[in-house]
Amino acid sequence: MEYHSSATQPKTMRFLLAIEAGLYAIWWFVVHQNNPFDYNPLWSRLFVVAVPIAILVMSFRFSGVARNIDKFFYASLYLLTLHNFYANHINYMNVEWPVATCITITAVYAGFQSGPALFYFSLFTIGLGTYTAYLHQFIYPFYVPGLVTITLVMNVILYYRNRALQEVVQAKARFEKLFDATFEGIVLHESGLIIAVNESFTRLVGETRARLIGSPIIDWVAADSFDLVSERMAKPLETPYMIRAKKKNGLEFPVEIAVKSHLFEGREVRLIAIRDMSERQQMESERKKKLEAQAAVELRDQFISIASHELRTPLTPLKLANDILLDMLEDQTSVFSDQQVKKILQKSGNQIGRITRLIDDMLDVSRISRGHFALRLEDFDMVETVDQILQIYSEEIARCSVRVRSPVSLPVRLDRMRTEQVITNLLKNALIYGNSRPIAISVRAYDDAAVFSIRDHGIGIETEKMSHIFERYERAVSSKNYGGLGLGLYIVQQVVNAHQGRVRVRSRLGSGSRFTVVLPRAASPASVSFAP
């Protein structure tokens, strides 16, 4: 970029032209006053004043003149100087004024122009002066020392001006380097068309600077971000936001952009800073995956410890019963009657049932998480099923009062085993967490739905834990107080989901819980596939 062109902007040159014409007009007026017998013809004087004024006026009217105003100014300066010497020559007059005028104009001009321009103009002036001195020898000593002094002064001014200019050039070069070296892509656009980009941006989108400039900025935005971008463009917000950008090869990638209004060469443009987020997003997602894996391992370890506890509990009476009977046979001393032996064996049998159920639950969870969970639909009576389950738990139920409200019968078409599992798990929970207070069970029939609901008045569930109770291995109570694998409600939810039903819970800490299961009267076989 040509930096001293900034000194020859139309504005500066117009100013100089006005001074030039003004000075010449003053001289003309003064000469006219002092020399009534002026031989300088009016037309020549009119001409040299009219020329700078005409250029001045034309620079406003014609863009060609405005663009090349420095050349026009140059021409008019030479013309004025020539006329100046010509007038001195033909009038044989004192040259103080014309020389002062000439030197002032030179000074002003040189102060803003380059070294060579000053050199050529000095050469031209000295040449003309020498020629004039040859014609009129008495003039010569007056102006040559002055001209030389002024030329020297001008050179000093030029030196400092150039040094200042150089600093500007360097600063600008530094800025451009920085502009290109920043990691962020930077784009300037005016009403959607790109007017400047830095190197990072060309790398981001994979297109050359030359092709980018003038292209619409929206070409580099992914289609799904159009709405967001247009919405944000309408608002004067400057906070950064995320969009998806598009490369030249069509690849989309996430970026964070910040937009700012900016005054660029006198125009209001939008400056966009773009940061590539794909690497950061990838890092975040990797970090998240790692954390999830860690959490899964922790959950598994916790589950194994709970599972071993749960399996050891029924193992204890089983082993003790075994040892008692073995001891009895070895000692040959029968402290137990046959009735008591039978009771011990029954206890053992119960433990085997408990262990089997635990293993079944674990296998169910494994099946669910692998997606191998098929419903075997059959016709049965839900009321009858509830009665059968209550029969099994009659011993526990006897300790608290259980009230059942149900229709006489409720024929359904569901997976019988799974439905039993749902009712059993909910009943067991009500018995464990019900604090031996009354339990209310209701079965209701609707046209297309069967609703089972169970209400206890026990410990209830904390509000914060309500959202987790249906998750795998989750328990809303301390493991110091309650055993269990934490699988019951998880299995309930999965079975109900597989039937395309719903399970809801309402609970208050300290006053009990109500679980409501809504199942279709007839599950559709198509509903067996579901996400675990």
Next chain:
Amino acid sequence: MMSKAEDSPYVLIIDDDEDIRDVLTMLFVAKGIKNISTAVNGEDGFQKLCTALMPHVVLLDLMMPVASGWDFLAKVQAFPELKIHRIAILSAGSPDRASLGNYPFFTKPPDIKELMNFVRPPTGA
């Protein structure tokens, strides 16, 4: 000569699992121990301490509703005037031993001989 109390100690079983309580009771009966009492949780167990005879031996489960084994131990330690001869912990878990003091620990299912040695130490030992 063994004292009568040591020959047939008074045993308190604190466990929330009914089957475990029943089978342990049967075991002790088979071994000739007559005085056996059971409790379903830590609070129930502590009530038994206060209202009945002081047991010689307490077999304590840890994970129980209402008041756990830890709760029971904390209460017992708060009343040093309670003269329980021996407390042992009988648990299926593997809890942090530091939280349990120096009480003997039996993992469920326990070895029957070791358990009996604790409940009724052999004479001359």
